[in-house]
Amino acid sequence: MNKRLIIGNWKMNPSTLDEAKRIIRSMRIVATKLEHTQVVACPPYLYISNCISKKSNSVSIGSQTVSIQEGGAHTGEISPAMLKDIGVQYVIVGHSEQRASGDSDEIVSKRIIATVEAGMKAVVCIGENVRDEQGVYLDTLKDQIKRTFAGIQSKYARDIIIVYEPVWAIGAKEAMAPEQVYETSLFVKKVFSDIFSQESAMKVKVLYGGSVNFRNAGDIIRIGKVDGLLVGRESVNIPGLKELLKAVDVVVL
Ligand code: PGA
Numbered sequence: 001m002n003k004r005l006i007i008g009n010w011k012m013n014p015s016t017l018d019e020a021k022r023i024i025r026s027m028r029i030v031a032t033k034l035e036h037t038q039v040v041a042c043p044p045y046l047y048i049s050n051c052i053s054k055k056s057n058s059v060s061i062g063s064q065t066v067s068i069q070e071g072g073a074h075t076g077e078i079s080p081a082m083l084k085d086i087g088v089q090y091v092i093v094g095h096s097e098q099r100a101s102g103d104s105d106e107i108v109s110k111r112i113i114a115t116v117e118a119g120m121k122a123v124v125c126i127g128e129n130v131r132d133e134q135g136v137y138l139d140t141l142k143d144q145i146k147r148t149f150a151g152i153q154s155k156y157a158r159d160i161i162i163v164y165e166p167v168w169a170i171g172a173k174e175a176m177a178p179e180q181v182y183e184t185s186l187f188v189k190k191v192f193s194d195i196f197s198q199e200s201a202m203k204v205k206v207l208y209g210g211s212v213n214f215r216n217a218g219d220i221i222r223i224g225k226v227d228g229l230l231v232g233r234e235s236v237n238i239p240g241l242k243e244l245l246k247a248v249d250v251v252v253l
Pocket of ligand 1: 009165170172209210211212230231232233234
């Protein structure tokens with residue numbers, strides 16, 4: 001069985017290095033006991049080195065974004081090669097919070113290429129801002145996926161993980177209903193298949209993100225039939241995260 005992938009997006013949390021170390025230590029302890037679940041933590045850049053362990057690989061490390069530049073005079077930027085060199089394996093790309101602060105589909109596309117060319121997996125977020133009864137959001141979603149993957153060579157499809165993350169469900173009270181997660185993630189796969197190939201679409205992991213917590217995670221995996229979850233708030237809340245990981249790990253499909 002393919003392992004379920006749980007990716008924690010810490011965003012701009014926690015506010016101290018000590019707390020970051022505490023979170024990653026606790027994550028490792030729980031992750032070691034999981035059978036069917038692979039765990040990835042994406043701390044802020046500053047904490048990444050402290051979260052990478054030479055001794056334990058139970059939690060892989062990802063970054064929350066990456067520069068499209070290779071190096072040189074780019075103040076404030078971190079290159080793909082730098083991340084790869086210190087042991088980063090995943091990069092979140094196209095998160096709606098990054099899109100809101102200026103990442104166009106074209107830039108997202110460049111970040112995907114920069115990530116996979118450096119030998120890391122690109123965790124690509126897509127999702128509609130609003131949902132309507134008429135289904136216009138499906139066209140919006142399709143266009144966004146097409147633009148995001150337009151310039152990507154098909155050989156890179158295997159290094160892409162898609163996160164279907166409806167923007168209206170991020171930081172909200174409730175996640176999307178698992179039945180809707182199922183329908184929309186199938187739709188996302190279909191569009192991916194039209195862009196790359198049916199074979200790529202069969203292999204690509206599609207995750208769900210948006211207000212996932214320990215209460216709803218199991219159902220989203222079981223009924224939503226997604227390959228994993230991108231978790232925001234609950235990923236830095238250790239008691240909740242422990243329960244979430246256990247709930248996901250025991251789902252039998
Ligand atoms: P949330 O964030 O789980 O706090 O809604 C998810 C995300 O933005 O990736």
